[in-house]
Amino acid sequence: MKKFIAEFKSFAMRGNVIDLAVGVIVGSAFGKIVSSLVTNIIMPPIGLLLGGVKFSSFFINLGDKHVTTLEEAQAANVPVIAYGAFLDTVIEFFIISLAVFVVVKQVNKLKPKSESLPKPRLCPYCKQPIADNAVRCPHCTSMLTEK
Known part of the structure; x- marks a missing residue:
């Protein structure tokens, strides 16, 4: 058992594992920031352009019961396709991808060029x-x- 614990400690304390853990934590926090950016800053003006509708509330009713809002459908357990929330997530993904691309591009500029x-x-x-x-x-x- 001591050998197992020593191997695990050696594994866990390697630089790559710690770097990965830090990356996951920072990435999770960054995802929350971007999610808030999309939900609270980007989508309201788009909703305003679409007639003042909350974009994430767009849905297709699949049930027999007539509902007018997504919240009402969820409260009544009516099956729906919430395509507005899906589009929010797609936009969020593109913003995260763009931000990661910009960060990686800037980090690559800071790295010294390897001698060929x-x-x-x-x-x-x-x-x-x-x-x-x-x-x-x-x-x-x-x-x-x-x-």
Whole structure:
């Protein structure tokens, strides 16, 4: 049991696991912020353009009972397709995707550019990489005349 606990501790304390945990927590908080942005700031003007209707309340009634609002349908357990809430979620996804793209693009600009390695010299016969000063290919043992 001690070995198991030691292995788990080693696993849990590696940098990747901790980085992943921090990423999930920050991502969850970021998702809540974007959800609030979509629900409270972006969708009300769109609803206003659509005649003052709350966009997330759009639904299709699948039941026999006549209901006028989504809240009324949910209270009466009437089956509905809540396409307005689905569209809210789709817009939320696109905003999160755009924000992640912008953040990753900015982080990549901050990273130092990796130096490109020179192309290795290849054997003209077997096309395997060889040392620059080699006179014989270590892979196919061909004599190399060019450098």
